[in-house]
Amino acid sequence: MDIELLTQILFAAIxxxxxxxxxxxxxxxxEKSGILNLGxxxxxxxxxxxxxxxxxxxxxxxxxxxxxxxxxxxxxxxxGFLVIHIGANQVATGLALTIFGTGLSAFIGSGVVxxxxxxxxxxxxxxxxxxxVIGPALFNHDILVYSAVLACFILAWIVNKxxxxxxxxxxxxxxxxxxAIGIKVLRVRYLAVMFGGxxxxxxxxxxxxxxxxxxxxxxxxxxxxxALALVVFASWRIGNIxxxxxxxxMASILHLVxxxxxxxxxxxxxxxxPYVATVVVMVIISADHFxxxxxxxxxxxxxxxxxxxA
Amino acid sequence: xxxxxxxxxxxxxxxLSPVMAIVLTLIFGSILFLALDKSPLQALHVLxxxxxxxxYNISEMLVKMGPLLLCAVGLSLCYRANLWNIGAxxxxxxxALGGSAMALALIEFDSPLALVATLVAGILSGMVWAAIPxxxxxxxxxxxxxxxxxxxxxxxxLLVWAVHGPLRDPDGFGFPESALFSDATTxxxxxxxxxxxxxxxFAFLAAxxxxxxxxxxxxxxQIRVLGADEPAARYAxxxxxxxxxxxxxxxxxxxxxxxxxEVAGPIGQLTPVVSPGYGYSAIIVAYLGRxxxxxxxxxxxxxxxxYMGGDLAQIEMGIPIxxxxxxxxxxxxxxxxxxxxxxxxITFTKSSFKx
Numbered sequence: 001m002d003i004e005l006l007t008q009i010l011f012a013a014i015x016x017x018x019x020x021x022x023x024x025x026x027x028x029x030x031e032k033s034g035i036l037n038l039g040x041x042x043x044x045x046x047x048x049x050x051x052x053x054x055x056x057x058x059x060x061x062x063x064x065x066x067x068x069x070x071x072x073x074x075x076x077x078x079x080g081f082l083v084i085h086i087g088a089n090q091v092a093t094g095l096a097l098t099i100f101g102t103g104l105s106a107f108i109g110s111g112v113v114x115x116x117x118x119x120x121x122x123x124x125x126x127x128x129x130x131x132x133v134i135g136p137a138l139f140n141h142d143i144l145v146y147s148a149v150l151a152c153f154i155l156a157w158i159v160n161k162x163x164x165x166x167x168x169x170x171x172x173x174x175x176x177x178x179x180a181i182g183i184k185v186l187r188v189r190y191l192a193v194m195f196g197g198x199x200x201x202x203x204x205x206x207x208x209x210x211x212x213x214x215x216x217x218x219x220x221x222x223x224x225x226x227a228l229a230l231v232v233f234a235s236w237r238i239g240n241i242x243x244x245x246x247x248x249x250m251a252s253i254l255h256l257v258x259x260x261x262x263x264x265x266x267x268x269x270x271x272x273x274p275y276v277a278t279v280v281v282m283v284i285i286s287a288d289h290f291x292x293x294x295x296x297x298x299x300x301x302x303x304x305x306x307x308x309x310a
Numbered sequence: 311x312x313x314x315x316x317x318x319x320x321x322x323x324x325x326l327s328p329v330m331a332i333v334l335t336l337i338f339g340s341i342l343f344l345a346l347d348k349s350p351l352q353a354l355h356v357l358x359x360x361x362x363x364x365x366y367n368i369s370e371m372l373v374k375m376g377p378l379l380l381c382a383v384g385l386s387l388c389y390r391a392n393l394w395n396i397g398a399x400x401x402x403x404x405x406a407l408g409g410s411a412m413a414l415a416l417i418e419f420d421s422p423l424a425l426v427a428t429l430v431a432g433i434l435s436g437m438v439w440a441a442i443p444x445x446x447x448x449x450x451x452x453x454x455x456x457x458x459x460x461x462x463x464x465x466x467x468l469l470v471w472a473v474h475g476p477l478r479d480p481d482g483f484g485f486p487e488s489a490l491f492s493d494a495t496t497x498x499x500x501x502x503x504x505x506x507x508x509x510x511x512f513a514f515l516a517a518x519x520x521x522x523x524x525x526x527x528x529x530x531x532q533i534r535v536l537g538a539d540e541p542a543a544r545y546a547x548x549x550x551x552x553x554x555x556x557x558x559x560x561x562x563x564x565x566x567x568x569x570x571x572e573v574a575g576p577i578g579q580l581t582p583v584v585s586p587g588y589g590y591s592a593i594i595v596a597y598l599g600r601x602x603x604x605x606x607x608x609x610x611x612x613x614x615x616x617y618m619g620g621d622l623a624q625i626e627m628g629i630p631i632x633x634x635x636x637x638x639x640x641x642x643x644x645x646x647x648x649x650x651x652x653x654x655x656i657t658f659t660k661s662s663f664k665x
Contacts, residue, residue: 038455042639078643086650091394091455092597096642099590103635110630217632225459232453268471275460275467279446282457287450 003133005260009253010137014145017249019044019206019220021148023227024234024241025155026199030076031231032159033192034172034299038094039079040200041224042101047072047201048208049109052215055117064209065202072201073194075101080193084186087303098224106217119213120144144206149242156238168192172297175304185304200224222275229278233285235295251277314655323652328598331644332612338640339633348627356626357619357633367618369504373576375614377402377568377585379513381592382599382606383520384561389601390524391557392537397443397458398565399589400465401436405566406573407469408435410477410488410580413495413573424494428574429567436566437559439465444558448551462589473582488580497575509571514607516564521603533557565589586617587635594642613638 023040030037051068055061079097082088120142128139159165170178171188179185203223208215226248234240250257255270339357340350361371381398388395409432416424443457470486479489497507524530536543536553543550568588573580595613599605620634 082643082646086647086654088646088650093646095396095455095593096639096646099594099635100639100643102590103632103637103639106632107630107636110632222459222463225456229453229456229460232456266471266475268467268474272464272467275463279452279457279460279464282452282460283446283450286452 002260007133007137009250009257009260010134011140012253013246013250014138014141015211015249016252017246018145018148019203019211019223020227020230020248021152021203021242021245022144022206023200023203023224024230024245025148025151025238026196026203027227028231028234028236028238028241029155029159029168029199030192030196031236031300032168032172032297033189034175034297034302034304035080035083035189035193035196036090036094036301037076037079037097037193037196038091038228039075039097039101039224040196040227041220041222042098042105043072043075043197043200044101044204044207044220044224045105045218046075046101047204048219049105049112049204049215051201051205052117052208052213053109053112055209056112056115061118061120061209065205068201068205068209069198070201072197072199072204074197076193076197076200077190079197080190083303084189084193087305090301090303102218109215109217112215113217115214117209117213120210142210144202144210152238152242159238169297172299175299179304179306185306189304203227226274226278229282232296233281235285236297248274248277312657314657316653316655319652320655323648324600327648327652328600328609328645330648331598331641334644334648335637335641338644339637342636343629346629348629353623353627353629356623357637358615360622361615361618365503369501369506371611371614371618372506372510373504374617375610376507376510376513376575377572377588378592378595378613379606379610380509380516380564380568380571381561381589382595382610383513383516383603384557384564385592385596386599386601386603386606387520387524387533387557388561389596390537391533391553392540393447393554393557394455395440395443395458395558395561396455396593397440397461397589398561398592399585399587400458400462401439401562401565402569402572402585402589403462403465403469404439405432405436405569406580406584407465407472407477407569408432408438408566409570410491410573411472413491414477414488414580416495417489417492420492420494422494424492425497425574428491428495429570432570432574433563433566436564436569437562439566440558440562444555448554469580469584470582473580477580479579486582490579491574495574496578497571505576507571507575509567509575512567512571513610516567517603517607520560524603529553529556565592591617591638594638594645597642597645 023044027040047068050071051064054067055064075097079093082093083090122140122142125139129135167183167188170183171185175185204220207219230241230244233244252274254273255267258265336354343350343353361367381402385395385398409428412431413428416427439461443454443461446452446457447454473488474486477488479487497509500506532548532553536548536550569584572584591613595606595609598609616634616637620631623629623633624631
């Protein structure tokens, strides 16, 4: 395998991992507050289609990002209302959000299928990009890739070092105790859910504005689900999420690697790899039941009603 | 306005909730059609009435109802036992793939047994596709939702690979399609006015069978207890692993049957697109039917009408076919919201009006 190819593989792995990273970062904050939102795939799709339509309409990529973030948080608000306010089953509601987003995105996007836009340009970082091999692979990306990395650091700092992070974790670990010391549990959960939605919208926009860039039905192809698995894989730790996202990115572009090694395998079989990898990772992680229980936010998936104190 | 928790779940609301959800969905849809400059009345007529307007349309509707019902019956059993099997789509595709392999292997074999073998191969393939996530769940405690969804994608790519590779028709000019199945491996058509085939009958039988198991047998009782109150089931000494295996394998088998009935029925060969997402829609059917096999029949007919209506709306009014998925998603959402009323009561007191 030559060096040129190695650079290409690294470059592609980071690009492919970025949407997973964005979505998983949103979901981990949401889960830390005790809410499991299985609607990531639906919110991603809505973010992708609304972002794309906004760019088609206005010609501005900024408007596309804004639209995607707004629609993502709006969708999550719908979810939040049902599970936080009404206490609906989080699993069923999340699934409904995905089915709803899949259907609605296909419907409103049917007019822009096949249209093309000018996606985000690459922004090489001066000097760093000139480093051999890793320079062009790591420092020649679009603004969203850099933002995702930056978001990791900021979120890790907020979660681990600030009062906001402490509040968030208190709500997720023990909402009753948090409520008792005066934390507005429902408000914290709403905000966490909306952050998750905004990030999912952004992750979707990455698909339609950068990765392809165009809109087709189901453009996310299960990435929302893979991001959910990623959060478990990362044991709800933000540093691990970044690592996991780029590893999954690597798994998704393995056909490039195998090509480099001179193997020829049907692209349809290789397309299975990220999904197979997700299953394998899930099995390895959850086999240690005790560890998973220990690491997951304690109140994950359980509704909290401040009117009924336990 | 005041919200109170009911002491007992309301039976009336359990049945009224799907009706309310459908009405709300239609209102939402009408607003959307207005926004698109289409007449809502005409659109709803094409979507909901026209599919039932003549014998041919009804038979086409039944052809779409078959796989929806088969998948939904299995899912209802799983959800009753609190097993979140989202894998009906993959199990359906596995059934289509396994059944096709058998049908193509027996293409020269002119006997009714060939059809039986094809159907059995489809059912077994669906069961295998359900068995893997079940095993991973019971042995390694892996998340059933995520594994079944991943297996949906894996089945899809496996099928696409097969239809481009080993199962492709050698005389098909390179098109990604298998050879046409022989008459012996094709499901007989039941009526001369349409394409209603034996698979549709299987779907009704499956629903009735599941209903009998669920309501009349000890196993069905165990399933219901396990779903409603797991500690109680454990205390009663029910074998939850055995129950899990049972519902998952039944669900996989039925979805597999749905898949093989598509390729050996209306399609007649293996193609890259076997299902327009029946396995996912079946989740909505199961919920809309209140996780009851008989309810699933009514719900499957409703969703089949919608599928059929979607086709007609695209042809006659230029409404994108995706309207079907949009309606389905909205329906499930409204349903979950309306289900709030099963366990809660909203009362309007005087004080709330004083404001």
